[in-house]
Amino acid sequence: MCAGYHSDGExxxxxxxxDEFLCEYVDGxxxxxxxxxxxxxxxxxxxxxxxxxxLMETRRLLCHYGHHVHAPCGLQTRLHQQLSIExxxxxxxVLSGVAPRxxxxxxxxxxxxxxxxxxxxxxxxxxxxxxGAVDRIVSYADDREESLVxxxxxxxxxxxxxxxxxxxxxxxxxxxxxxxxxxxxxSLILVVAGAAGVRRTYAHP
Amino acid sequence: xxxxxxxVPRLAILAGPRVDGDLTQMSDEDxxxxxxxxNVEAFDxxxxxxxxxxxxxxxxxxxxxxxxxxxxxxxxxxxxxxxxSYRRIAKYSTWLYTIAGNLARSEYRKxxxxxxxxxxxxxxxxxxxxxxxxxxxxxxxxxTESTIQDYYIQEALKQIPEEFREVVVLRDVxxxxxxxxxxxxxxxxxxxxxxxxxGRTKLQSLLKDIYxxxxx
Numbered sequence: 001m002c003a004g005y006h007s008d009g010e011x012x013x014x015x016x017x018x019d020e021f022l023c024e025y026v027d028g029x030x031x032x033x034x035x036x037x038x039x040x041x042x043x044x045x046x047x048x049x050x051x052x053x054x055l056m057e058t059r060r061l062l063c064h065y066g067h068h069v070h071a072p073c074g075l076q077t078r079l080h081q082q083l084s085i086e087x088x089x090x091x092x093x094v095l096s097g098v099a100p101r102x103x104x105x106x107x108x109x110x111x112x113x114x115x116x117x118x119x120x121x122x123x124x125x126x127x128x129x130x131x132g133a134v135d136r137i138v139s140y141a142d143d144r145e146e147s148l149v150x151x152x153x154x155x156x157x158x159x160x161x162x163x164x165x166x167x168x169x170x171x172x173x174x175x176x177x178x179x180x181x182x183x184x185x186x187s188l189i190l191v192v193a194g195a196a197g198v199r200r201t202y203a204h205p
Numbered sequence: 206x207x208x209x210x211x212x213v214p215r216l217a218i219l220a221g222p223r224v225d226g227d228l229t230q231m232s233d234e235d236x237x238x239x240x241x242x243x244n245v246e247a248f249d250x251x252x253x254x255x256x257x258x259x260x261x262x263x264x265x266x267x268x269x270x271x272x273x274x275x276x277x278x279x280x281x282x283x284x285x286x287x288x289x290s291y292r293r294i295a296k297y298s299t300w301l302y303t304i305a306g307n308l309a310r311s312e313y314r315k316x317x318x319x320x321x322x323x324x325x326x327x328x329x330x331x332x333x334x335x336x337x338x339x340x341x342x343x344x345x346x347x348x349t350e351s352t353i354q355d356y357y358i359q360e361a362l363k364q365i366p367e368e369f370r371e372v373v374v375l376r377d378v379x380x381x382x383x384x385x386x387x388x389x390x391x392x393x394x395x396x397x398x399x400x401x402x403x404g405r406t407k408l409q410s411l412l413k414d415i416y417x418x419x420x421x
Contacts, residue, residue, distance in 0.1 A: 015406075016403070018402075019398065019399040019402040019403060020395055020398040020399055020402070022402045023398040023399070023401045023402040023405075024398065026402075026405070027376070027401075029383070051406075054409045055402070055405050055406065055409065058405045058408050058409050058412055059377055059405060061354065061358060061412055061415070062358065062373065062377035062378055062405075062408070063377050063378070063380070064354075065354040065355050065358050066261065066265060066355075066358055066374070066377060066378035067257075067258070067261045067378050067379075068261075068352075068355050069257075069260050069261045069264045069265075069270075069273075069355075070257055070260060071256035071257050071259070071260040071277060072260075072274045072277070075252070075256055075274075075277065075278065075281075076249060076252055076253075076256075078278060079252065079278060079281055079282065079285075082278070082282060083282070083285055086282075086286075
């Protein structure tokens with residue numbers, strides 16, 4: 001073959017117009033008829049013949065030594081791990097869209113129920129001694145239901161009453177109105193009763 | 206199959222329907238069809254078949270083993286994620302090398318920009334230039350002949366332009382056909398052949414030190 005590698009300093013030569021032919025010839029992919037003609041031409045040009053020989057040697061080196069690198073160990077393990085993570089993350093948005101709202105709703109509901117239960121359980125027991133707003137209304141109404149009803153009945157026509165009568169009857173009337181108001185709004189009962197209960201719980205643990 | 210003693214986690218979420226027949230006898234394209242149908246064993250087999258060739262391709266192109274490992278993993282992850290975009294009209298290897306090639310080119314250009322930027326920031330004249338930093342860790346005395354050849358080949362490849370390096374690696378290291386290289390790189394066939402020859406020509410002078418003349 002050739003005596004050694006030789007080219008100019010830049011590795012360039014004057015055969016650039018033969019690029020495609022040289023590529024096919026060195027690779028052995030040239031059409032046989034064309035190859036025969038090209039070989040004759042190469043033989044007639046010693047510089048080209050040497051260049052071809054060097055190209056063949058370069059190709060041999062690359063083919064022989066170019067594929068000695070191996071994939072890193074544990075590649076498949078890492079791939080499986082990464083894919084598992086990605087699949088889990090892909091499932092997360094479905095839950096992540098619903099879960100926060102759901103948990104907020106559950107938390108709010110739980111809090112309201114807790115408030116209600118606390119108020120329900122602690123309220124009546126302490127109402128006698130503490131006299132919370134709601135309990136006062138309820139106990140007052142219970143104690144004086146008959147008199148309240150009769151007083152209210154008597155107050156059906158406030159314009160016929162004197163100033164003194166109005167002052168006397170205003171308090172029970174307001175309380176009765178409060179009691180009726182609570183009955184009209186169940187959520188208000190829950191919040192007020194719960195709040196009262198919690199207030200008592202924390203104020204008197 | 207595996208190069209490691211670590212067990213591969215067989216997660217239920219990754220397991221697909223089993224298919225009768227010997228997967229190892231199947232062509233890449235058949236394996237890909239199996240994988241598209243949900244058989245993850247087919248994917249494992251494709252990884253086994255191509256992990257070494259692809260490592261060589263990416264490493265020869267980038268010249269950095271750490272980056273090569275990252276890109277290798279990313280290539281197979283993209284195969285997994287985009288398995289349904291593969292069409293049987295294309296060769297699996299062409300599709301795979303196209304993914305890897307795009308990633309490698311993108312990484313190479315990013316690195317080139319980073320290097321130019323970092324040199325620009327320390328250069329008083331704000332003049333752009335590239336400097337190859339020699340690998341001080343390599344000691345030929347401690348290596349076998351094949352490792353030395355391997356080292357010089359890699360150093361030579363690093364010194365030729367990217368557009369020549371890619372086609373030379375695809376042709377001489379990966380042994381791909383011109384048609385496949387043209388498809389992977391998106392170049393006309395004539396340009397592929399021309400670049401292969403020019404790349405080899407540039408490598409000639411760089412590899413002359415490891416050329417062993419044949420007597421007689």
